[in-house]
Amino acid sequence: MLNRIFLGLLLFSLAAGVFLGRGEELTAALLDQSSSAxxxxxxxxGVMCLWSGLMKAAERAGLAKAVGKLFFPLTRRLxxxxxxxxxxxxxxxxxxALEAITMxxxxxxxxxxxxxxxxxxxxxxxxxxxSPESRCATDEMVLFLVCNTAAVQLFPSTLAAVRQAAGAAHxxxxxxxxxxxxxxxxxxxxxxxxIMAGMSRQRGGKKR
Amino acid sequence: xxxxxxxxLSLGGWIMPVLFxxxxxxxxxRKVDVMSAFLDGAWEGLMTAARLVPVLAALLCAIGxxxxxxxxxxxxxxxAPVARLLGIPVETLPLALMRPIxxxxxxxxxxxxxxxxxxxxxxxxxxxxxxCCGDTAFYIIPVYCGAVKVTxxxxxxxxxxxxxFVGTLFSVWSVKLFF
Numbered sequence: 001m002l003n004r005i006f007l008g009l010l011l012f013s014l015a016a017g018v019f020l021g022r023g024e025e026l027t028a029a030l031l032d033q034s035s036s037a038x039x040x041x042x043x044x045x046g047v048m049c050l051w052s053g054l055m056k057a058a059e060r061a062g063l064a065k066a067v068g069k070l071f072f073p074l075t076r077r078l079x080x081x082x083x084x085x086x087x088x089x090x091x092x093x094x095x096x097a098l099e100a101i102t103m104x105x106x107x108x109x110x111x112x113x114x115x116x117x118x119x120x121x122x123x124x125x126x127x128x129x130x131s132p133e134s135r136c137a138t139d140e141m142v143l144f145l146v147c148n149t150a151a152v153q154l155f156p157s158t159l160a161a162v163r164q165a166a167g168a169a170h171x172x173x174x175x176x177x178x179x180x181x182x183x184x185x186x187x188x189x190x191x192x193x194x195i196m197a198g199m200s201r202q203r204g205g206k207k208r
Numbered sequence: 209x210x211x212x213x214x215x216x217l218s219l220g221g222w223i224m225p226v227l228f229x230x231x232x233x234x235x236x237x238r239k240v241d242v243m244s245a246f247l248d249g250a251w252e253g254l255m256t257a258a259r260l261v262p263v264l265a266a267l268l269c270a271i272g273x274x275x276x277x278x279x280x281x282x283x284x285x286x287x288a289p290v291a292r293l294l295g296i297p298v299e300t301l302p303l304a305l306m307r308p309i310x311x312x313x314x315x316x317x318x319x320x321x322x323x324x325x326x327x328x329x330x331x332x333x334x335x336x337x338x339x340c341c342g343d344t345a346f347y348i349i350p351v352y353c354g355a356v357k358v359t360x361x362x363x364x365x366x367x368x369x370x371x372x373f374v375g376t377l378f379s380v381w382s383v384k385l386f387f
């Protein structure tokens with residue numbers, strides 16, 4: 001699916017570029033962006049070290065578990081199979097997927113965008129460890145991804161700064177509307193994920 | 209400067225240092241070897257970052273081409289009648305389309321709407337809400353999946369985009385409701 005959407009995006013961009021005569025801009029964008037991938041990865045490497053290191057300390061101190069309990073009412077409904085697997089495994093406490101998920105969700109909630117990425121990737125790695133052969137995202141991975149793209153935020157600090165700079169009378173007067181719409185986004189994304197997962201099962205897709 | 213806002217902004221600025229020191233100090237108090245735990249985790253983080261380069265190269269090129277091609281302007285023109293039908297101000301349409309694709313792109317568009325329409329206008333407020341609800345699905349999903357070598361993300365992107373569409377409609381309705 002992703003593949004097709006990306007090819008569609010490329011094709012549409014190319015068509016638009018031809019239509020508007022933007023060949024040079026496209027060339028510049030390609031050269032620029034491919035080298036900025038390395039720049040971005042380097043920048044992210046530092047942040048990744050920071051947050052992965054912090055998370056390891058939090059796990060060994062039992063802090064991640066406490067945060068996990070806080071979110072349990074939500075995660076219990078979203079990832080029942082994952083929780084069951086972890087209860088059955090009863091293995092080492094370090095490296096639980098559920099803990100990484102809750103840490104990522106709380107980082108998102110606090111608006112720590114950059115911190116959420118390494119925690120989210122750690123969560124994906126741990127979910128993938130359950131089915132190392134599979135190249136397909138599991139239903140749980142999709143739910144987790146959708147929680148991330150919906151990005152419910154308590155402190156939209158970037159927005160506050162931008163509105164303040166633009167001279168808004170009360171930069172944060174939109175906050176109730178932001179909260180309401182974010183929750184609607186999350187609810188709709190989760191609902192869509194559930195419905196689409198059910199549809200793919202009905203089509204007789206691979207069992208997951 | 210509005211004192212509530214300045215308090216809010218300074219609060220946001222304190223989250224990182226408080227978390228960083230708080231977690232490490234707490235772990236130290238719980239008799240964890242903080243330094244070696246941090247280094248173990250950091251090493252894993254570094255490996256993950258290295259694995260991300262190919263994904264990022266592919267992704268940023270596709271997104272960069274989209275932004276440079278003028279495709280957004282074309283899409284905006286095409287979808288303007290639909291937006292009018294749904295009650296979405298046309299000024300905010302480019303932002304709504306850019307939101308799932310690029311974070312820096314949508315921030316630039318938010319600034320533009322705030323500048324041309326004013327932050328306290330209806331489109332300005334709607335754009336502000338739009339900017340906050342939903343993140344860059346076209347970036348997050350491939351990066352998260354690529355990092356664990358999952359090539360088929362199945363219905364993740366369609367579900368995220370469906371959610372984003374509902375969020376866009378809610379941005380308009382909620383602003384009209386509250387103001």
